[in-house]
Amino acid sequence: MASAAVAVERNLTFIQLKKNKLAIIGLLIISLLVIVAVFAPVLAPHHPYEQDLDRVMMAPCSEYPFGTDDFGRCILSRIIFGTRISLAIGLIVTAISAVAGIILGMLAGFYGGVIDEVIMRIVDIFLAFPGLILALVIAGLLGPGMFNVLFALALVGWMGYARVVRGAVLAEKEKSFVETAMSLGASDLYIMCRHLLPNVIAPVIVMATLGIGHTILAAAGLSFLGLGAQPPIPVWGSMLNDGKQYLQTAPYMTIFPGLAIMITVLSFNFLGDGLRDIFDPRLKEKSIE
Amino acid sequence: MALLSIRNLTTVFHAEEGEIKACDQVSMDIPAGKTIGLIGETGCGKSVLGMSILRLLPRNAVIRGEIYYKDQDVLKMNGDQLQRLRGNEIALLPQSPSTSLNPVLKIGFQIAEGLHLHRKTKWEQAWEKAVEMLDFLKLPEPEKRVQEYPHQLSGGMKQRALAAASITGNPSLLIADEPTKGLDAVLRAQVVGVLRQLARETGAAMLLITHDLKVAASLCDQIAVMYAGEILEQGAAEQVLKDPVHPYTKGLLASLPEHGLHPIPGYSPSLLDVPAGCKFHQRCSLARDLCAEKCPPLQIINGVQVRCFFGDQSGEPQQELHNRDLQEAAV
Numbered sequence: 225m226a227s228a229a230v231a232v233e234r235n236l237t238f239i240q241l242k243k244n245k246l247a248i249i250g251l252l253i254i255s256l257l258v259i260v261a262v263f264a265p266v267l268a269p270h271h272p273y274e275q276d277l278d279r280v281m282m283a284p285c286s287e288y289p290f291g292t293d294d295f296g297r298c299i300l301s302r303i304i305f306g307t308r309i310s311l312a313i314g315l316i317v318t319a320i321s322a323v324a325g326i327i328l329g330m331l332a333g334f335y336g337g338v339i340d341e342v343i344m345r346i347v348d349i350f351l352a353f354p355g356l357i358l359a360l361v362i363a364g365l366l367g368p369g370m371f372n373v374l375f376a377l378a379l380v381g382w383m384g385y386a387r388v389v390r391g392a393v394l395a396e397k398e399k400s401f402v403e404t405a406m407s408l409g410a411s412d413l414y415i416m417c418r419h420l421l422p423n424v425i426a427p428v429i430v431m432a433t434l435g436i437g438h439t440i441l442a443a444a445g446l447s448f449l450g451l452g453a454q455p456p457i458p459v460w461g462s463m464l465n466d467g468k469q470y471l472q473t474a475p476y477m478t479i480f481p482g483l484a485i486m487i488t489v490l491s492f493n494f495l496g497d498g499l500r501d502i503f504d505p506r507l508k509e510k511s512i513e
Numbered sequence: 514m515a516l517l518s519i520r521n522l523t524t525v526f527h528a529e530e531g532e533i534k535a536c537d538q539v540s541m542d543i544p545a546g547k548t549i550g551l552i553g554e555t556g557c558g559k560s561v562l563g564m565s566i567l568r569l570l571p572r573n574a575v576i577r578g579e580i581y582y583k584d585q586d587v588l589k590m591n592g593d594q595l596q597r598l599r600g601n602e603i604a605l606l607p608q609s610p611s612t613s614l615n616p617v618l619k620i621g622f623q624i625a626e627g628l629h630l631h632r633k634t635k636w637e638q639a640w641e642k643a644v645e646m647l648d649f650l651k652l653p654e655p656e657k658r659v660q661e662y663p664h665q666l667s668g669g670m671k672q673r674a675l676a677a678a679s680i681t682g683n684p685s686l687l688i689a690d691e692p693t694k695g696l697d698a699v700l701r702a703q704v705v706g707v708l709r710q711l712a713r714e715t716g717a718a719m720l721l722i723t724h725d726l727k728v729a730a731s732l733c734d735q736i737a738v739m740y741a742g743e744i745l746e747q748g749a750a751e752q753v754l755k756d757p758v759h760p761y762t763k764g765l766l767a768s769l770p771e772h773g774l775h776p777i778p779g780y781s782p783s784l785l786d787v788p789a790g791c792k793f794h795q796r797c798s799l800a801r802d803l804c805a806e807k808c809p810p811l812q813i814i815n816g817v818q819v820r821c822f823f824g825d826q827s828g829e830p831q832q833e834l835h836n837r838d839l840q841e842a843a844v
Contacts, residue, residue: 337572400607401615406569407605408627408678409596418626422617 247498253491261307268301272458281474291476293466299477302458303484309459310488313374313443314436320378321439322432325385330416330424332386333393344390347383355380356442363451373452377439384435385428392424430500437492444485460485515542516718517566517603517686522578524558524565533784535561537742539578540811543686548712548719550733550750552726552765554781558742559722560608563688566720567599582686601631604684606708608691610671614663620647620674621659627682639681646677649714650707669700676707680715687711688720693728701728708732726769730754738762741782741792748817758814758824761793791821799823 260267269289276296284291290299332343350358362376396402397420405415446452447461455462460481467477524536535558543549551559565576568587580587582602590598599605604627607613614623624646625639634642640659647655650673663671672692679687689708693701705728712719712732723729729736729750736754737747738761746759757763764777779796782788788795794804803822811818 400609400613403569404605404607404613404623404675404678405615405626407567407599407607408682409598409600409630410626411592411596414630419615419618423615 244498246494250491250494268304270298270301272305290480306458314440317377321381325382329386329389333390426503434496437489516545517543518581520579550729553739600682604679606689
């Protein structure tokens with residue numbers, strides 16, 4: 225019965241989502257990307273590192289549907305394998321940022337006072353720097369490499385989550401169910417995790433969905449500049465960089481990775497916007513209550 | 514020794530506008546198993562008194578005095594001790610059932626969590642206990658209800674679910690904070706029934722905070738009347754409600770519809786700016802110069818504690834009028 229009720233609610237979300245065609249398209253493409261990432265070795269026609277110096281910068285043909293790059297590597301295969309890194313960066317960075325933001329925002333909103341002041345001033349400081357430039361500086365200081373890029377992007381991405389969660393917690397903690405839980409002897413940590421978190425998670429999910437797209441774009445930007453995973457690992461951003469000097473003679477070296485980035489980011493944005501449309505009216509209803 | 518003894522409890526809120534003295538030198542005893550009614554107008558500090566006992570007040574509140582629960586001073590307890598006290602020893606039945614349940618958690622979870630928190634009971638057992646509790650409170654189909662979310666329940670059901678949550682820890686004292694506030698007549702009767710059942714069958718003492726004199730009259734053994742943060746009259750329910758001594762209590766009774774709807778003139782003072790002397794003197798028909806200068810002490814008149822200089826004097830014209838009014842209304 226309860227599972228039925230939950231199922232009905234989930235169905236409702238799904239029905240609302242279905243109304244939003246763009247969001248559904250986004251969801252389908254993202255599902256497809258995940259499948260591509262998981263089954264990359266099966267789907268890729270060639271090994272992404274396999275060089276064939278006799279077939280350098282070949283135009284798209286039946287054997288190399290997206291052409292080859294300046295080392296004679298299959299661009300399609302490299303894009304397919306690049307999906308893994310792009311999605312991994314997007315998901316890991318967003319997860320780290322969101323978790324850090326939720327924890328700090330929750331503490332700031334729940335305890336208020338000095339804790340709130342300190343956390344929110346740190347947020348302000350981080351927001352005072354342009355995000356990508358700061359990430360660039362951090363990644364530059366730490367040197368190139370996957371882990372450093374993850375760290376740099378997470379470090380500039382958590383503030384939005386902290387602010388959203390803090391605001392939501394400020395509103396929710398005044399509601400009497402928090403007092404009820406306290407009167408039952410619940411600890412602060414228990415109230416934050418069990419009672420407040422499920423009430424503030426909806427806007428975070430929307431933000432995170434949009435954030436994945438944003439992160440993938442930022443990661444592509446960093447790897448375009450030579451920071452991030454190092455060659456020969458296939459990364460969309462650095463593929464763009466490799467192709468830029470041959471833009472006139474072999475535009476397919478730039479076009480296809482560029483398209484991959486664009487489609488992925490767009491899909492996450494469509495899904496995020498759709499989710500926001502679904503969650504927002506409910507949030508409005510809640511605030512009227 | 515009473516289960517709970519409150520001595521000289523003063524609760525002050527430090528607000529931007531100044532100090533708000535919500536409770537002023539309140540002393541009260543709650544014996545085990547008895548139901549005490551705390552009545553008074555909105556904003557007189559009665560809820561603050563209840564929340565002071567559980568120390569569930571915003572951080573800008575300062576509580577002074579002593580609150581002894583089973584010989585332990587609640588005001589000296591640390592966080593862990595307070596968590597053990599809350600729900601386990603003293604439980605709260607909150608006002609407004611519509612907002613006091615978490616909208617995204619199942620009813621059963623919210624009833625069972627007290628047990629889980631205090632006794633480390635396994636969830637399945639705590640869940641069974643939740644069903645048992647709802648059954649005890651005569652909620653139909655308890656197995657179904659525990660799996661539902663608050664928005665699927667009616668107001669009365671929510672109030673029962675909250676009552677179930679508050680008694681799962683088997684507390685010795687239940688603080689019911691305006692449990693009938695904003696409920697329609699049918700629902701109010703149901704809630705009063707639930708409260709009576711709780712008091713009788715769990716053996717817990719109850720502090721019933723209400724502005725509803727009829728609810729208080731039907732449930733309470735003792736009554737304390739609160740006004741502007743002070744207790745003005747306190748004693749056996751029969752005595753206080755049938756033959757009150759303090760002019761304010763008389764006024765409250767005279768304002769009931771069956772007594773002719775005679776309102777007390779004036780407004781209760783803002784807690785930011787409480788008058789000197791007797792806090793009721795500006796609205797009191799018996800007031801003299803003395804009342805504006807000195808705060809009357811609690812003294813025992815007719816077997817109840819009363820904070821009034823002239824409560825025991827007969828022959829006062831105003832007082833006679835009051836009594837006559839009441840008698841007429843009673844006939």
